[in-house]
Amino acid sequence: MDNPDQAIEEARRAGIDLALLDSNLALSPEQRVLRHESARELMLALKEAGAAYEKSARPVAAVR
Amino acid sequence: MKSLHVLLQRFADAGLEFVVVGGFAGVLHGSAYVTEDLDICAVISPENIAKLRTALVDLNPVHRMTHNKLSFLEHPSPGEKLANVYLETEAGIVDILGSVLGIGGYRELARNAIEVPLFGHPCRVISLEDLIKAKEAMGREKDLLTAKELRAIAAKRQGK
Numbered sequence: 001m002d003n004p005d006q007a008i009e010e011a012r013r014a015g016i017d018l019a020l021l022d023s024n025l026a027l028s029p030e031q032r033v034l035r036h037e038s039a040r041e042l043m044l045a046l047k048e049a050g051a052a053y054e055k056s057a058r059p060v061a062a063v064r
Numbered sequence: 065m066k067s068l069h070v071l072l073q074r075f076a077d078a079g080l081e082f083v084v085v086g087g088f089a090g091v092l093h094g095s096a097y098v099t100e101d102l103d104i105c106a107v108i109s110p111e112n113i114a115k116l117r118t119a120l121v122d123l124n125p126v127h128r129m130t131h132n133k134l135s136f137l138e139h140p141s142p143g144e145k146l147a148n149v150y151l152e153t154e155a156g157i158v159d160i161l162g163s164v165l166g167i168g169g170y171r172e173l174a175r176n177a178i179e180v181p182l183f184g185h186p187c188r189v190i191s192l193e194d195l196i197k198a199k200e201a202m203g204r205e206k207d208l209l210t211a212k213e214l215r216a217i218a219a220k221r222q223g224k
Contacts, residue, residue, distance in 0.1 A: 004218075004219035004222045004223075004224040005219070005224065007212075007215040007216050007218065007219040007224075008216055008219050008220075008224050010212050010215070010216075011212050011213060011215065011216035014209060014212045014213075016096075016209075016212060016213045016216060017096060018216060018220075020096045021094060021095075021096060021213070021216060021217055021220060022220065024094040024095070024096055025094045025217065025220055025221070027094075029092045029180040029181070029182060030181070030182055030183060032091055032092060032094065033069050033091065033092065033182065036088075036091045036098060036099075037067045037068070037069070039098045040068070040098050040099070040100065043098050043100070044100070
């Protein structure tokens, strides 16, 4: 495993939210799974909404 | 839609020996990335195929990579060998991998795997070090970014 300070710095430079990691690490694995499930459900709902919007918007774009 | 962890409970109830790998393993280690699917590594033997069928029987499991979405309850037929099984079920997508790039098969993964209590079952999860190796071996941009996040998690566990 590399130098911990270097790993943190590389993650920061890559735009990784380190505060969110702290928040996750404070949870139990079960709590992490439940938090992830909520985020996954939201992501899938947004995807579905996006697909429905695309479908409804297509005829309008075709008219233009 | 059922939750992905329901699949883990079912696999455990069916007596399947497996190690959680991929993005879901990352979540268990503390990753903030959201994954749509569940990846596990197991020996893909006729016995384990039978256990998987028992676990998934009422979830309409189909081979998601096949043209006609063949039913997993009927395929593979006896004697047919698969390296990996890519399924779509009513509880979500689950990939059963015979091996993980950069690490090896089930036995190599199980050697370093950690055990976490999950909804009343002990669940084996790829070690953080092996997950980093696997992500780096995959080499895609998204995997390399995940590897950086996992390295930060490892650093934080050392008190950083």
